[in-house]
Amino acid sequence: MEINLKKFGFKIEKINSLSNESNFWPVFIAGFALILALSFGPPFIELVKADTNSVRFTATVGATLSFTIDATIQAFGTITANTPKFATTTLYINSSNVNGTNTTVNRASTTNTLFAGGQYIPDIPNNNNWTAPGATSTAGASAVWTIATTKGLGFRVMSGISGAASTTCGGSTTWWGTDDGGPNSKWSGVSTSTAAQQIANCNYYKDSVGQTVIYQIDVAAAQAGGDYHSSPIVFTVTTN
Numbered sequence: 001m002e003i004n005l006k007k008f009g010f011k012i013e014k015i016n017s018l019s020n021e022s023n024f025w026p027v028f029i030a031g032f033a034l035i036l037a038l039s040f041g042p043p044f045i046e047l048v049k050a051d052t053n054s055v056r057f058t059a060t061v062g063a064t065l066s067f068t069i070d071a072t073i074q075a076f077g078t079i080t081a082n083t084p085k086f087a088t089t090t091l092y093i094n095s096s097n098v099n100g101t102n103t104t105v106n107r108a109s110t111t112n113t114l115f116a117g118g119q120y121i122p123d124i125p126n127n128n129n130w131t132a133p134g135a136t137s138t139a140g141a142s143a144v145w146t147i148a149t150t151k152g153l154g155f156r157v158m159s160g161i162s163g164a165a166s167t168t169c170g171g172s173t174t175w176w177g178t179d180d181g182g183p184n185s186k187w188s189g190v191s192t193s194t195a196a197q198q199i200a201n202c203n204y205y206k207d208s209v210g211q212t213v214i215y216q217i218d219v220a221a222a223q224a225g226g227d228y229h230s231s232p233i234v235f236t237v238t239t240n
Contacts, residue, residue: 063097067237074215081221082148086181086214088158091235093202093209099240100203103211104132104196105155108232113153113190114217116226121219122152124189130155131191132198140175142186151220154187156180157199158212175199180214187216196236203240 074087095101107113112120128141145154156176177186191197202209213235 061096063095063239065093065095065097065101065237065239067091067093069235076215076217079217079219081219081223084145084147084216084218086216088215089213089235091209091211091213091237093211093237094207095209095237095239096205096207097239098205100201100205101209101237101239102198102201102203104198104236104238105130105190105213106194106196106234106236107190107192108194108234110192110194111231113230113233114228115231116224116228119224119226119228121217121223121228122189123154124192125150125152125154125187125216128154128188129192130188130197130199131193140188142175142177142188144177144183144185145187145216147218150187151218152189153215153217154189155213155215156185156187158214190233196234201240 069092070088070090074089076085076087079085091103093101093103113123114121125145126143128143130141132140142156158176158180175186178184199213200211
């Protein structure tokens, strides 16, 4: 058998570049990444991953509240008609509540505060019977005290002793007037209702507050003589 090699031929061409260069780089990068992954193993695979998480914090600090008063009994002594006499109660308030505290007052009884047997000293001076307004910018049931005309037992919250020793913490001057005993001070009677009525509001954090309540009393010449005693007046401080 004869084989004729002339029937077979070979053609070799030199390739100078890829026919399409845009196809080269994706293939090259993918191949290079595969080589790295095979070379370095799982650490490299983890290295090329990314994720993000975050954490937030909450914390609660328990609010504290305590208050005391300077005395549980206040004595006016002997009263002469048309000559007012005064007494005070100071509340010492400590609270860590961020929104502050408010102070209320109420009678323990709906009867008149001061009595001797069947006789009473009126406690709605100028017919004012304190009912708390809804906001410090609204006037309550109070009025100036006219010497020799206004009779009975009244109270007000002091705005300051020499401008500094006491604070009402938000008690408006429309409630209590612009001075602490002068002609522009305002007075009212403790509400005849036993419901607590707000008299001051410290609506911001202040860990030490002094609130002083002033009482004023005067009687008519016809008031029956005797030793008058009081039913309790209750002060309550609560956190806002």
